[in-house]
Amino acid sequence: MTDDGGGLPLEDLEALYREHYEPVVRLAHVLLGDRGRAEELAQDAFVRIAPRLGAIENPAGYLRTVLVNLCRDDGRRAARAKDHPAPVARVAPEPPVPPTSTAVWAALQSLPERQRVAVTLRYYLDLPDDEIAEIIGSRPATVRSLVHRALATLKEAVPHA
Amino acid sequence: MRDPVNPADPDRTWFRSHIEPVLDATPADDGWPRIAARIDGQPIPEHRAPTRHRARRAAVAAAAAVLLAGLAMVVTAGRGDHDASRLTTAPPAPTGWYVPVGLPDGWQLESVEAYPGTKACERRGAQWTDPARDRTLSLSFDACGRVPTADDLPDTSMPGAPEDTPPPFTLQEADLGGGVTAFGLRDPADDPSIIDVEGLSWKADGGAWTSRAIGLGYDEQVAAAKRLAADPDRADLGIEGLEQVERWTAPARRTPEVQVNLVDPDGLRTSYHLALPGDGQRPGGGSVIVPTDVPGQSNQVFRYDTPGFWAGRYGGPWQGADIIVFRWTEGPTDAQHMITDAGLEQLIGSLQPATTEQWRRFLATATRGVSPVLLDAPALGSLAEGTFALPGNAGGKLVAPTTTTTGAPVTTTDPGPTAPKTTSTTEPSTSGGPVTSGPGTSVPNDHEQASFTELDDLDITLELASGTIRAGQPVAGTLVLTNPTDRPIDLTECSEGFTSWGLVPVDDPDQELMSRTMIDCYATPGVTVPAGKTVRYRSSEWAPTGLRWPFLAQRADPRNGLLATGVGGTLDGGQYLAVMEIPGRTSTLRLSVPVTVPEPPCPTSDAVVKRYLNLTEAKARAQAGRDGWTFRIVSGPRAAEVIEQDLRCGRINVDLDQNGIVANALRS
Numbered sequence: 001m002t003d004d005g006g007g008l009p010l011e012d013l014e015a016l017y018r019e020h021y022e023p024v025v026r027l028a029h030v031l032l033g034d035r036g037r038a039e040e041l042a043q044d045a046f047v048r049i050a051p052r053l054g055a056i057e058n059p060a061g062y063l064r065t066v067l068v069n070l071c072r073d074d075g076r077r078a079a080r081a082k083d084h085p086a087p088v089a090r091v092a093p094e095p096p097v098p099p100t101s102t103a104v105w106a107a108l109q110s111l112p113e114r115q116r117v118a119v120t121l122r123y124y125l126d127l128p129d130d131e132i133a134e135i136i137g138s139r140p141a142t143v144r145s146l147v148h149r150a151l152a153t154l155k156e157a158v159p160h161a
Numbered sequence: 162m163r164d165p166v167n168p169a170d171p172d173r174t175w176f177r178s179h180i181e182p183v184l185d186a187t188p189a190d191d192g193w194p195r196i197a198a199r200i201d202g203q204p205i206p207e208h209r210a211p212t213r214h215r216a217r218r219a220a221v222a223a224a225a226a227v228l229l230a231g232l233a234m235v236v237t238a239g240r241g242d243h244d245a246s247r248l249t250t251a252p253p254a255p256t257g258w259y260v261p262v263g264l265p266d267g268w269q270l271e272s273v274e275a276y277p278g279t280k281a282c283e284r285r286g287a288q289w290t291d292p293a294r295d296r297t298l299s300l301s302f303d304a305c306g307r308v309p310t311a312d313d314l315p316d317t318s319m320p321g322a323p324e325d326t327p328p329p330f331t332l333q334e335a336d337l338g339g340g341v342t343a344f345g346l347r348d349p350a351d352d353p354s355i356i357d358v359e360g361l362s363w364k365a366d367g368g369a370w371t372s373r374a375i376g377l378g379y380d381e382q383v384a385a386a387k388r389l390a391a392d393p394d395r396a397d398l399g400i401e402g403l404e405q406v407e408r409w410t411a412p413a414r415r416t417p418e419v420q421v422n423l424v425d426p427d428g429l430r431t432s433y434h435l436a437l438p439g440d441g442q443r444p445g446g447g448s449v450i451v452p453t454d455v456p457g458q459s460n461q462v463f464r465y466d467t468p469g470f471w472a473g474r475y476g477g478p479w480q481g482a483d484i485i486v487f488r489w490t491e492g493p494t495d496a497q498h499m500i501t502d503a504g505l506e507q508l509i510g511s512l513q514p515a516t517t518e519q520w521r522r523f524l525a526t527a528t529r530g531v532s533p534v535l536l537d538a539p540a541l542g543s544l545a546e547g548t549f550a551l552p553g554n555a556g557g558k559l560v561a562p563t564t565t566t567t568g569a570p571v572t573t574t575d576p577g578p579t580a581p582k583t584t585s586t587t588e589p590s591t592s593g594g595p596v597t598s599g600p601g602t603s604v605p606n607d608h609e610q611a612s613f614t615e616l617d618d619l620d621i622t623l624e625l626a627s628g629t630i631r632a633g634q635p636v637a638g639t640l641v642l643t644n645p646t647d648r649p650i651d652l653t654e655c656s657e658g659f660t661s662w663g664l665v666p667v668d669d670p671d672q673e674l675m676s677r678t679m680i681d682c683y684a685t686p687g688v689t690v691p692a693g694k695t696v697r698y699r700s701s702e703w704a705p706t707g708l709r710w711p712f713l714a715q716r717a718d719p720r721n722g723l724l725a726t727g728v729g730g731t732l733d734g735g736q737y738l739a740v741m742e743i744p745g746r747t748s749t750l751r752l753s754v755p756v757t758v759p760e761p762p763c764p765t766s767d768a769v770v771k772r773y774l775n776l777t778e779a780k781a782r783a784q785a786g787r788d789g790w791t792f793r794i795v796s797g798p799r800a801a802e803v804i805e806q807d808l809r810c811g812r813i814n815v816d817l818d819q820n821g822i823v824a825n826a827l828r829s
Binding site for chain 2 (some may be wrong): 026119
C-alpha cells in the first residue's frame with residue numbers, strides 16, 4: 001500500500017506495528033482500564049497515522065501522542081455516559097494478580113483523568129515533564145503536581161506502601 | 162525539573178511493580194489483520210479477544226436488537242428449507258425518521274413541516290466546556306467559509322453617519338505560527354465580552370476555521386487557536402479544565418430539516434427537529450452542552466444550557482439524524498407558558514427510530530397536516546436530493562397526511578389561510594393575515610455588479626405572514642423566487658451586496674432602509690432556484706443568526722446594518738410599506754407591501770434601544786436595574802421562530818444574538 005499523502009508502504013507500517021503495538025496496547029490499557037477497548041484504540045491509532053506516516057519524524061512518539069489523545073477522549077465519553085462514576089469495565093483485572101496490584105490498579109482507574117494520564121506518562125512511559133505538559137496541555141509545574149497527587153493517592157490504596 | 166526519569170527512581174519502580182502484573186495477565190491479541198483490513202478498506206475481521214468491555218457492548222447491542230425487533234419484525238420465508246414459520250428480525254436501515262413511542266395520553270401530533278435548507282459545504286467542529294460551565298470554546302470549519310477582512314468593517318462614510326463616527330470594530334490579527342494568521346473583528350473599546358464572542362478565523366485546509374469562546378481572555382483564546390491550527394483534531398484544548406464535549410462532521414450537501422410539532426397534555430407546544438447527521442442546529446458559543454441521562458432513551462442525549470432563550474433544549478447526534486427537541490412559548494418565557502424540562506425529557510426519551518412505513522403511519526395522525534414532500538420521502542436523507550425544493554414543499558402549506566398518492570390533488574387541512582393573499586392595491590391590510598407584494602419595480606444600476614444575480618431572470622415577490630406589525634411582534638417574510646428559465650439560477654448576493662428592508666411610512670416611501678446581508682456568506686452559500694421551479698425563501702433562512710431579520714415595527718439605523726442589529730425605537734402607529742430592495746447585476750429590485758402598525762402601548766425611544774444594544778446579558782441586566790425596569794430575555798440564539806413579546810412599560814425585553822449579546826431591546 002502506498003499513497004501520495006506521505007504514507008509509507010504497508011510493510012513499513014507493519015514493522016512499526018510489530019515493534020510498538022504491544023506497548024501502546026499496554027499504555028492504553030493503563031489509561032483506560034479496559035483491555036478490549038485498549039486494543040481497539042491502539043488499532044485506531046495505527047490506522048490514523050498510516051496516511052501521514054512518511055511525513056512524521058518520530059512515528060513512535062506521534063503514535064503515542066495520538067493514542068493518549070484517543071484514550072483521553074474515550075475516557076471522557078465513557079465518564080459522561082455514566083454521569084461520572086467509573087465505567088463498568090474499570091474493575092480489578094482477572095487473577096492471577098497480586099492483591100496489592102489489584103488495589104493500585106483500581107485506585108489508578110479511579111484517579112481524575114489528568115492525574116491518571118500524568119502519572120502513567122511519567123512512570124510508565126518515562127516521559128519528561130515538559131513532554132507530558134505538552135500532551136495534556138499544562139505547564140510542567142502542573143504536571144509535577146498532578147504526578148505527586150496521583151502517586152499519593154495510589155500509595156494510600158496499599159496499606160503500608 | 163526531574164527530567165529525564167531516573168530508572169532507579171523508587172516511585173517509578175513502585176508504580177511499575179504494581180501495574181505490570183495486571184498488564185502481563187492480559188496479553189494483546191494480534192491486531193494487525195484488523196489494521197491492515199481497515200487501511201485497505203476490506204471487511205474487518207472479528208475482534209476475538211473476550212473482555213468485559215465487549216461483553217457489555219454485546220449486551221447493549223442485544224438490547225438494541227430487541228428494541229428494533231419491536232419496531233420492525235420482518236417475516237421471511239426460509240430459503241430451501243421451506244420453513245415458512247421462521248421469523249427473523251431485521252433491524253431497519255436507518256431512515257433518519259424518529260417517532261415518539263409510549264407517550265402518555267394527551268400528547269397530540271399537530272403538524273410536520275419540511276424545510277429544504279440550503280446548500281452547504283463540508284463542515285466540522287468541536288466544543289470544549291469546563292465543568293463549572295462558565296467557560297466554553299467552539300471550533301468550526303467550513304470548506305466554503307472565509308475569514309474577516311477589512312472589507313467587513315462597517316463603512317462609517319455611509320450616508321447619515323457623522324464624520325467622526327469611530328468604527329465599532331477593528332480588524333484584529335493574531336499570529337498562530339506556521340505562517341497562519343487569524344483574523345477577528347475586535348471592539349476597540351477593548352471590552353473583553355465583545356472580544357470573546359467575535360472569535361478568530363483562519364484559512365486552512367481549503368476553507369476557514371473559526372474559534373469562538375466565552376469566558377476566556379483574548380490571549381487564552383489565541384493560545385488555543387495556535388494549538389488548534391496546528392492540530393484541529395486534537396481532543397485536548399490545552400486549557401486547564403476545558404474538556405471536549407462534542408465533535409461533529411457534515412459533508413457538503415443541502416441541509417434539509419423536518420420539524421415535528423406536538424402539543425402536550427396541558428396544551429403546550431413543543432417540537433423536535435430532524436436534520437441529517439452533522440446538520441443539526443447547535444447552540445452558540447456561549448452555550449454549555451451537558452450530557453444527560455434520559456429515562457427510556459438509549460441514544461446519547463445532551464442538554465443545552467444557553468444564555469438567554471434558545472428554544473433548542475435537548476438533542477444529540479443519533480443514527481441517521483441529528484435531533485433537537487425544542488420548546489416554544491405561548492407568550493412569556495415562563496413556566497406557565499412553556500413546557501417543562503421534564504416534559505421535554507419525556508418526549509426525547511420516547512423517540513425511537515422508525516421505518517418508512519412507521520413514519521408514514523405517524524404522519525397520518527397529524528391533526529393539521531404535513532408538508533407534501535414528506536408523503537413521498539422514504540428517508541430523511543432523500544430530502545437532500547433532487548427535487549425537494551418544489552413549490553409548496555418548504556414549510557407553510559400543509560396537506561392532509563392521508564393524501565399519500567403522488568400527484569393526486571391534495572386537501573389542505575391547515576385551519577389557517579392556505580395561500581397568501583395577493584395585495585395589489587395600495588390599501589394596507591388590516592386583517593392581520595398574509596400579504597404579498599406585486600412584482601416590484603426595477604431600477605437600473607449605475608454600474609454592473611458582475612458577481613450578482615441577474616434578477617430580471619427571476620420572478621420575485623415578497624410575502625409577509627401578516628399585514629399588521631406590532632411593536633415587539635416581528636413579522637416573518639418570505640421571498641418567492643420563480644425561475645422561468647431552463648437553467649438553475651443562484652441568488653448570489655453575498656456579504657459584498659446588501660439587501661435592504663424595513664418599514665417606511667406610506668407618505669415618505671423614499672426613507673432610507675437599513676442595509677442587511679440577506680445571504681450570509683459566513684454560514685450560507687446562497688439559494689439556488691432550479692430551472693422551471695419556485696423556491697420559497699423564508700426570512701429565517703436569509704441569515705442564520707440574530708433576530709432572523711424579520712420585519713420590525715422599529716426605526717432602522719442604516720449605519721449599523723452589517724455588524725450590529727441597527728434597530729431603533731418603536732414606530733408610531735400608522736400606515737407603512739414593508740419594503741425590500743435587492744441589488745442585482747444590472748438593476749435593483751424594490752418590492753413593497755402595505756402594512757398597518759398599531760400605536761405602541763408604551764413607546765421606546767431610539768436612545769433606550771441603543772443603550773442596550775451590543776451589551777452582554779449581565780451588562781444589560783445591570784442597565785435595566787439602573788433604569789428601574791425589570792429585565793426579561795424574550796429570544797435567544799438561533800430560535801427558529803420569533804417569540805411574541807408580552808410587553809410591559811416597566812420592563813425591558815431583550816433579544817440576544819447567537820453569542821448572547823443584546824440584539825434588540827424594547828420597553829414596549
